[in-house]
Amino acid sequence: MLTAAALVLCGALATGAEAQATGDLGLVVERASGSLLVVDQSERARIGRIGGLGDLSHASLVYSPDQRFAYVFGRDGGLTKVDILEQRIVGRVMQAGNSIGGAISDDGRYVAVSNYEPGGVRVFDAETLDPVADIPTGGKTIGLVDIPGTRFVFSLWDAGETWIADLSDVPPQITRITGMGANPYDALVTGDGRTYIAGLFGADHLTALDLWQARPEPRAILPGYAEGRAGLPVYKMPHLEGWALAGTEFVLPAMGQHEVLWVDARSLEETGRTQTHGQPVFAMARPDGRQVWVNFAHPRNDTIQVIDTLTKQVIHQFKPGPGVLHMEFTPRGHEVWLSVRDAGRVMVYDTETFEKLREIEAESPSGIFFTARAHKTGL
Template identity: 75%
Template sequence: MLVSISAAFLGVAPAQDLRATGDLGVVVERATGSLLIIDQSEHAAIGRVEGLGDLSHASVVFSADERFAFVFGRDGGLTKVDLLTQSIDGRVVQSGNAIGGAISDDGQLVAVSNYEPGGVRVFDAETLESVADIPTGSKTIGLVDAPGRRFVFTLWDAGETWIADFSGEEPAITRIGGIGRNPYDALITGDGRRYIAGLFGEDGLTALDLWQDPPVPQRILSGYGKGEEALPVYKMPHLEGWALAGERFVLPAVGRHEVLWVDSRTLAEAGRTATHGQPVFAVARPDGRQVWVNFAHPLNDTIEVIDTLTPGPAVLHMEFTARGHEVWVSVRDAGRVDIYDARSFEKLGEIAAENPSGIFFTARAHRTGL
């Protein structure tokens, strides 16, 4: 016997009202404290959520089901945004000055890295209730998620990296010294094994093998600018958008017009490429065949695909679709997001946005460290 049950009876919205989350993303509108919700297939903005505070250095992570975006604002605000209802699901101002965050591998905890008063605070991802407060006595940077319900972060003032393990009843903290002077950002590899901190106070980076117990700092690319006059740093490069092209990392050099190539197995320098300006993000196409690089002021109108495009003034961020067929580019001073075919470089479309900066697609929900 065939029984027909209406969608209304089940409390399910009609099909025309349903929308999947895997095709969605967000664009940070920094000047207006808003979030533009975008649809990849439609090449269109489908909504805007306002009231998110100071988004001048905002970043975003996603819940495991891709429905919720957790937005970390510079004013210390942590905002949970529902992409389907296009509304704020919760918001807490948890510090005076924040610099990003991460979500645990099980999707249950959200951590926020703070400049003022420093330290890391951890919240329940569903309710945004406080779970832990980890004071450090320092600005914290480079906060990432690591396998095993762990968070890893580094201290600007103390030159230490801390690992906070939330797999037990109480968080366990491991402190690792000897990272170097003024670490400014860090990355974790997609397998969760290597954590690499960039150093502002000296030429070089420091790597940790998180499979070691305890991890031992390993200095890499020491003195890469030795003997050459340092240039003014107009914008600190970002390591979170790190590139892995084949078996090589591609990392932006601080205060230099070049990117650095590092063998991912030995962590030895494997080469350098001169660039158009001081690189900010170096991002690999998902197949690893190309690396796309954008630059600091005053040369921030250009992207190099180690090949060159000139989209417009103040290119701040790039995001590839999950399989790498398109790249979306925020062009802040032109007030738009440009969409390119990642192979032919053909411009496919554009979306108007208010001073756009970061672009984040929901596929990040399933990638370590993003």
């Protein structure tokens, strides 16, 4: 007589031809139509579309640990769970009036959403989307990331504080860190969960926290980096989660300047500057850290520059098309995918030769998210 386990195995073998792995897949946000394009990295092709996700004008998403489910954070306050294998919505809640991003806990149990309206952070069960915790802050929250220990970190635009929410038990335990600076607008955390850096709107420095300390203390980094220079109009805020850790250095877009700033990841001291084509939005390191790819704010958003991390010099510049919004490297960095919104295309390039390999039609594409993100802290 076959055991239950043997029956399951036989069934899996019988349907093996229909099985599909998730590791080669990704999602592209189509902001104009409220949809997601399902793409296959190896085939460099779109393989489906998931619609009905509401306002995706500033959308981001995270993946479940098994890479099958994506949790999409819409600007309209919608939290949507999608099955990328079945290419359908499996759950959706309107959890706020205006949300700005989210994160998933390291154990995959909880999804947290950062809100502008009514503010605060709301936490949901990743399986059911049932509410788990409501963390009011009295104002806008930004820079929400996950760190080890079933914890989330986020900053408060109005209060200039950073909070650490420990969800290892419910209700969550909150640690408040004051003195971060005025109007933090975005933040990042390193892959080891140790260093959290918040950008400050209108200030020419940033603030860092060492999260390995029992009581993290704010530290100003790059103080006065724009001293003596007039700030340019900021057409698009730099996105900190795209800021690069290239080897042992951070590469950070300068607010209101045409340059990126290099900072030693351990000492947090400045190590150099690179003049750029325009105001950087994303400065993203190839996974091996050998290159940094930079895109730019309007009106110079048709251009990409590639910087060599040894020389800190621009080694390649090209124009994929109007409105280059986002970049995503394949997990080992042999290719990079670019969303070119105003051309209605996702473009795929070889990162060694810079040859364009493929164009994929998309409806006003913005964020590109490969499933490898499921295994990275802070993404």
